[in-house]
Structures are given as C-alpha cells and as structure tokens.
Amino acid sequence: MGFSVLVVDDDQEIRDVLHIYLRNEGYRVIEAEDGLQAIEAMEREPIDLIILDIMMPRQDGIMACLKIRETFEIPIIMLSAKGEDIDKITGLSTGADDYMTKPFNPLELLARVKAQLRRRNAANQAASATSEIIIDDLIIYKDQHLVSVRGQNVALTPIEFSILLLLASHRGAVFNIDSIYQKVWKDQSAFYSDNTVMVHIRNIREKIEANPRSPRYIKTVWGVGYKIEK
Incomplete structure (x- = not known):
C-alpha cells in the first residue's frame, strides 16, 4: 500500500485538484474541510503527510497544526493565500515542515510532497536500523x-x-x-x-x-x- 496523504482545505476545487494529482502518483488521499475534521481523520487511521490550509472555518490550520504536533511527527505542508514573511514564519513556527502560497503550481506541490516523504522514509529506515x-x-x-x-x-x-x-x-x-x-x-x-x-x-x-x-x-x-x- 502507498503513502496516505491528508488534504485539509475548505475549498472543494482545491481538494479535487490535489486528489487527482496525488492519486495519479499512487498516493491514498483522505480529505477534510477544516482542522477538526483533520484531527478526527488522523485518529481513525495512519497518515503519512498532511497538506494543511491555514484559512479555514471552525478550526484554522495554525490551531490544527499545534494540536497535531502534540501527538504526531508526520510532515505538514501548509497552504495560505497570504504571502507575507510573517505568515510563513508563523506557519513554520507552529510545526509545519514546508509552506506554499496560493495560487500554487500542483506539480511544484507534488514535488514537495515527494521530498518530504523521501526524507521521512529515510528517517524511518535509520530508526529501523x-x-x-x-x-x-x-x-x-x-x-x-x-x-x-x-x-x-x-x-x-x-x-x-x-x-x-x-x-x-x-x-x-x-x-x-x-x-x-x-x-x-x-x-x-x-x-x-x-x-x-x-x-x-x-x-x-x-x-x-x-x-x-x-x-x-x-x-x-x-x-x-x-x-x-x-
């Protein structure tokens, strides 16, 4: 079974696009509309990587990232419509591993997903040794x-x-x-x-x-x- 990627965004069109690109690469895709749904999904099944939007209703990406980091160490790539440095710093300081500004090129995001998963796989292999x-x-x-x-x-x-x-x-x-x-x-x-x-x-x-x-x-x-x- 391939890697499982959790896509968290309240924009259905963005989730649909990412689902197609990720699925075509052999990833299993789980979707959530906000931070609360994301945490519920992670409690149900193992997730290998999260693509996490910042601006969402109910629970935003910053709060979700802080909550996830209390328990999980998996890679998190944050998405945001804001491009200011302070927003990037905030996202990364809460525990995100990477940050992309909307609108983004799906192929570039896919390359970053692969890089994060390669890094995690190498770390897991070192731990397994x-x-x-x-x-x-x-x-x-x-x-x-x-x-x-x-x-x-x-x-x-x-x-x-x-x-x-x-x-x-x-x-x-x-x-x-x-x-x-x-x-x-x-x-x-x-x-x-x-x-x-x-x-x-x-x-x-x-x-x-x-x-x-x-x-x-x-x-x-x-x-x-x-x-x-x-």
Whole structure:
C-alpha cells in the first residue's frame, strides 16, 4: 500500500485538484474541510503527510497544526493565500515542515510532497536500523524478538511481539483493529473477528503491564483503536 496523504482545505476545487494529482502518483488521499475534521481523520487511521490550509472555518490550520504536533511527527505542508514573511514564519513556527502560497503550481506541490516523504522514509529506515526500542522500563529487542519489562524478560508469541512492535515503532499513532490485523497478519480478509486483535492486545497487557486494567503502555482510544503514547 502507498503513502496516505491528508488534504485539509475548505475549498472543494482545491481538494479535487490535489486528489487527482496525488492519486495519479499512487498516493491514498483522505480529505477534510477544516482542522477538526483533520484531527478526527488522523485518529481513525495512519497518515503519512498532511497538506494543511491555514484559512479555514471552525478550526484554522495554525490551531490544527499545534494540536497535531502534540501527538504526531508526520510532515505538514501548509497552504495560505497570504504571502507575507510573517505568515510563513508563523506557519513554520507552529510545526509545519514546508509552506506554499496560493495560487500554487500542483506539480511544484507534488514535488514537495515527494521530498518530504523521501526524507521521512529515510528517517524511518535509520530508526529501523536501531535494534532496540526503549519506552521507560519496557525494552523491545527487535533483532532477537525479545521483550524486557522492569528488568525481567517477557515471553510473547510471534503475533503478540509483532503487534507490540507495530505500536512501539509508531508511537503516538492510533491503529484501528483493521489496520493492526492487515499489517500484522498481512491479510486483507474481511472475515476475521474483531476479537482476534482484542484478545492479543489483552494478552500483551497481561504480560507487560503492572496493572492491565490501567495500562501504562498500550492505550485504548475508545471507538478508534490502540496506541503507545510518546
């Protein structure tokens, strides 16, 4: 599956144009009309990059960027009809990675999208080369498929280890049950039970949490899925 790009703009024509260009490059495109819808979309499914307009109703791009940066580290390209330097500085200071002024050339924006995704992919590969993931007193040894909690080794099944590694490798991202199933089992089947994933999550918690009823590591985002916080 290709990268997922979230396009956030209250202008339907701009969303339509970007959707066409991005889809033609093989990207999966999700659309939102304002910052609130954008955050809701990010809580539902993993997003690899955001194209975020500044001037929008309900919640503008500046406030949305600040909110997104509380949890997510994915690339954000801001769009604005304003071209003054102060607006660019404001956008970048809130956490945006790049900034374009409207009207813009869709091909130039597409080139910037590719550049940001290449940079993120290279960073992820560098992180993947690290053989350990340390989250407080939880240590995941990727090469050895071992887990240690509070100085004690924990025996996880291969599936349990894969689920934990998925969540730990994308800290802050919320994965719904479908995403976990597809990424861990490598299966697009629609005939599995939600309990398949839920039971494994429960088993992992029983093994790594001091109090499984009040988990410290794997958090439930009710109605959405699971995550490991930063």
